[in-house]
Amino acid sequence: MSLEIILFVILGGVAAVTSVIVITRPNPIISALFLVLNFASLAGLYLLLNAQFIAVAQVIVYAGAIMVLFLFVIMLLRPGNEEKIFSRNPVVKIIASIVAGVVFLQIVYMIFFTSPSNSVTGEVSASVNAGTVEAIGRELFTNYILPFEAAGFLLLAAAIGALVLAKKKFE
Amino acid sequence: MQIPIEYYLILSAFMFIMGIVGVLTRRNAIIVFMSIELMLNSANLTFVAFASYMGNTIGQLFVFFVMAVAAAEAAIGLAIILALFRNKMTLNIDEVNILKW
Numbered sequence: 001m002s003l004e005i006i007l008f009v010i011l012g013g014v015a016a017v018t019s020v021i022v023i024t025r026p027n028p029i030i031s032a033l034f035l036v037l038n039f040a041s042l043a044g045l046y047l048l049l050n051a052q053f054i055a056v057a058q059v060i061v062y063a064g065a066i067m068v069l070f071l072f073v074i075m076l077l078r079p080g081n082e083e084k085i086f087s088r089n090p091v092v093k094i095i096a097s098i099v100a101g102v103v104f105l106q107i108v109y110m111i112f113f114t115s116p117s118n119s120v121t122g123e124v125s126a127s128v129n130a131g132t133v134e135a136i137g138r139e140l141f142t143n144y145i146l147p148f149e150a151a152g153f154l155l156l157a158a159a160i161g162a163l164v165l166a167k168k169k170f171e
Numbered sequence: 172m173q174i175p176i177e178y179y180l181i182l183s184a185f186m187f188i189m190g191i192v193g194v195l196t197r198r199n200a201i202i203v204f205m206s207i208e209l210m211l212n213s214a215n216l217t218f219v220a221f222a223s224y225m226g227n228t229i230g231q232l233f234v235f236f237v238m239a240v241a242a243a244e245a246a247i248g249l250a251i252i253l254a255l256f257r258n259k260m261t262l263n264i265d266e267v268n269i270l271k272w
Contacts, residue, residue, distance in 0.1 A: 008174050012182045019186045019209055023193035028201050035205050038186075042212055049179075049223040054215075054231050061238050066208070066245045073249045074201055077256050088198075096195035100188050107184040116221075117175045126226025135228050136235065144232055151239040158243030165250035168257075 007048055014041040032070050039063040050124070051131040179220035186213035200252050200262045204245075211241050 018038040022031045039062045046055035129135060140148050186209055193206030215234045222230025256262060 002173060004173055008178070012178070016182060016185055019189040022209060023189055023197060023202070023206055028199055031202055031205055035208065038209070039212065042216060045216065046219050049219050051219045051223055051231050054219055054234050057235065057238060061242060062212070066242060069245055069249055070201065070205065073252060077262065093196040097192055100192045100195070104184060104188040108181055111177050111180045111184070116180065117177060120176055120221070120224040121226065127223040130226050130228045131223060131231060136231055139228050139232055140235070147236060151236055154243050155239060158246045162246040162250040165247070166253045
C-alpha cells in the first residue's frame with residue numbers, strides 16, 4: 001500500500017463519516033464543528049489531487065470564513081436542540097432516505113457503467129503543473145478576467161445585500 | 172495517481188446524497204443551509220478530481236468561482252436567517268409558511 005492510498009482512505013473516510021454526523025446531530029453547533037472537519041479533510045484530498053491553490057483556498061474560505069459566520073449566527077440565535085432525526089414525521093423521512101439511497105445506487109452504477117478512468121489520462125506531471133498558484137493566476141487574469149470581475153461584483157452585491165437584510169430597523 | 176477516479180466520484184456522490192438527505196429531513200434552517208454547503212463541496216470535489224486527472228486548470232478555476240458564489244450565498248442566507256429569526260422567533264422551516272397557499 002502506498003502512502004497515497006492510505007491517505008485517501010483516511011481522508012475519504014473522515015469526509016464520509018463527518019458528512020453523516022453533520023446531518024444527524026440534533027445540536028447545530030456540533031454539526032457545524034464536524035462540517036469544519038469535513039472541509040479540512042476535503043482540503044487534504046485536494047492536496048492529494050495536486051490542487052495546492054484550491055486546498056489552501058478551501059481552508060481559508062470554507063473552514064475559515066464561512067464556518068466562522070455559521071458558528072457566529074448559531075451562537076447569536078441559540079436555537080434549541082432539534083428533536084432526534086426520525087422522531088417527528090418518521091414515515092416521510094424514511095421515505096426520503098430510501099429515495100436518496102436509490103439515487104446514490106443509481107449514481108454509483110452510472111459511474112462504473114461509464115468507467116471514466118478510461119477517458120482520463122492521469123498524468124502526474126501535467127496535473128502538478130495545473131494546480132499551482134502560478135497556472136491558476138495566469139488563467140484567471142488573462143482568459144477569465146471577465147468572470148473574475150463578475151465574481152468580485154457578486155461579492156460586493158452580497159455584502160450590501162447582507163447588510164440591508166440583517167440591519168435592525170429603527171422606527 | 173494510483174487511485175482510480177471512480178473512488179473520488181463515489182465519495183463525492185455519497186457526500187452529495189448526504190446533503191440531499193439533510194435538506195429533505197432536517198427542519199432547522201441552519202442545518203439545511205449546512206447541507207447545501209455539503210452539496211456544493213461534493214460538486215467541488217468532482218471538479219477537482221476531473222481537472223487533476225486530465226491535467227487541466229479550468230476545472231480548478233471553476234472551483235474557485237464556486238467558492239466565491241458559496242461565500243456570497245452564505246452571507247445572504249445567514250442574513251435571511253437572522254431577519255427570519257427576528258420576525259418570527261423560530262428557525263423551524265415548517266413554521267415559516269407565509270408564502271404557502
